[in-house]
Amino acid sequence: MTMAKAIGAVSSEAVEWYAIDWQAIHRNVRRLQVRIAQATKVGRGGKVRALQRLLTHSYSGKVLAVRRVTENDGKKTPGVDQEIWDTPEKKTQAVHAFQRRGYQPQPLRRVYILKSDKKTMRPLGIPTMKDRSHQALHLLALDPVLETTADHNSYGFRQQRSCADAIEQCFKVLSHAPNTQWILEGDIKSCFDRISHDWLLAHVPMDRVILQKWLKAGYMEKHVLHETTDGTPQGGIISPALSNCALDGLEQLLREKFPTKKRLRSLGGKYPAVNLIRYADDFVITGRTKELLEGEIKPLVEQFLHERGLELSPAKTVITHVEKGFDFLGQNVRKYPNGKLLIKPSKKNSKILSGWYPRKHQSCVGHVCRRSDPLAQPQNTRLVQLSSARGE
Numbered sequence: 001m002t003m004a005k006a007i008g009a010v011s012s013e014a015v016e017w018y019a020i021d022w023q024a025i026h027r028n029v030r031r032l033q034v035r036i037a038q039a040t041k042v043g044r045g046g047k048v049r050a051l052q053r054l055l056t057h058s059y060s061g062k063v064l065a066v067r068r069v070t071e072n073d074g075k076k077t078p079g080v081d082q083e084i085w086d087t088p089e090k091k092t093q094a095v096h097a098f099q100r101r102g103y104q105p106q107p108l109r110r111v112y113i114l115k116s117d118k119k120t121m122r123p124l125g126i127p128t129m130k131d132r133s134h135q136a137l138h139l140l141a142l143d144p145v146l147e148t149t150a151d152h153n154s155y156g157f158r159q160q161r162s163c164a165d166a167i168e169q170c171f172k173v174l175s176h177a178p179n180t181q182w183i184l185e186g187d188i189k190s191c192f193d194r195i196s197h198d199w200l201l202a203h204v205p206m207d208r209v210i211l212q213k214w215l216k217a218g219y220m221e222k223h224v225l226h227e228t229t230d231g232t233p234q235g236g237i238i239s240p241a242l243s244n245c246a247l248d249g250l251e252q253l254l255r256e257k258f259p260t261k262k263r264l265r266s267l268g269g270k271y272p273a274v275n276l277i278r279y280a281d282d283f284v285i286t287g288r289t290k291e292l293l294e295g296e297i298k299p300l301v302e303q304f305l306h307e308r309g310l311e312l313s314p315a316k317t318v319i320t321h322v323e324k325g326f327d328f329l330g331q332n333v334r335k336y337p338n339g340k341l342l343i344k345p346s347k348k349n350s351k352i353l354s355g356w357y358p359r360k361h362q363s364c365v366g367h368v369c370r371r372s373d374p375l376a377q378p379q380n381t382r383l384v385q386l387s388s389a390r391g392e
Contacts, residue, residue, distance in 0.1 A: 125233025156280030196309030
């Protein structure tokens with residue numbers, strides 16, 4: 001008996017998957033993405049669409065999309081068809097099965113997870129592996145456009161950007177600007193669940209036929225099919241990009257209405273000091289006075305969101321003085337009377353951190369948290385300020 005017969009012959013599909021030159025695949029996709037970004041910069045919409053179609057029909061794009069959905073954290077989570085691609089044969093078959101004509105996405109599988117408050121549940125929509133791979137493929141062609149046109153200070157769900165970058169921008173804006181005294185803490189009510197389908201279909205630069213099929217696919221809950229009239233599913237690969245696309249443009253709108261170097265008569269000839277820092281659907285807007293934020297900027301933001309089917313949460317959208325401090329992305333940002341701006345973990349995050357440790361170690365965690373509070377330290381203790389892009 002030969003070794004091949006003892007072990008079992010490897011299928012041609014498995015051989016094809018294992019023989020893929022991933023460096024060449026990434027190089028091909030990257031080259032097309034660069035061309036899409038360049039065409040976007042010069043406003044050549046027809047060229048952008050042609051290159052996007054070339055990428056979504058390319059072998060390299062299809063292979064990379066299948067690899068993404070079979071190697072991420074959700075690779076073992078099936079959709080309504082209870083199917084996962086856990087073998088090289090299934091992955092190769094998925095690559096060859098890609099086609100636009102006749103493609104019809106299946107409904108999402110509705111599941112619920114606990115929110116951070118441990119009381120309310122967050123609905124998730126889980127697409128099938130096939131639908132996830134199609135979303136990943138079209139995201140490869142959509143990302144270069146969105147990255148080119150995105151707001152400068154948008155940090156959520158973007159490559160090479162993180163929460164630390166958003167917090168660093170807060171430090172830059174507030175630490176060296178004595179005129180920036182007030183903060184509008186914005187909270188969008190059910191952002192993912194309420195984005196207007198009509199707005200997305202009219203403004204998202206991708207294949208609108210495919211996008212409409214995803215948006216109208218519906219979801220299955222307890223074996224009952226429910227239709228979807230608005231929103232994007234939390235759980236879809238392309239959903240974060242769609243939400244970013246809907247919220248991009250707010251920073252540009254604020255800059256046009258309140259230029260950085262233009263004095264306002266309503267402020268007595270002073271600068272407005274308006275800045276936006278956004279991470280996904282969480283954002284803060286700075287301003288010189290409370291009246292400016294409440295009377296001019298907040299209505300402008302509400303109008304911007306209303307066009308997209310969104311609205312601010314009245315209970316969670318507040319205007320705060322910088323010396324009182326505010327929580328943003330799990331950090332507390334506060335400027336003290338001595339002029340120093342300190343950023344440290346919020347009280348809520350400190351409690352969560354304490355809950356992660358066994359009881360015998362919680363006293364040590366509490367000691368660390370107290371050490372981070374400048375008001376609990378001796379006067380001769382040196383206070384550490386955030387001074388680098390990755391300082392935490």
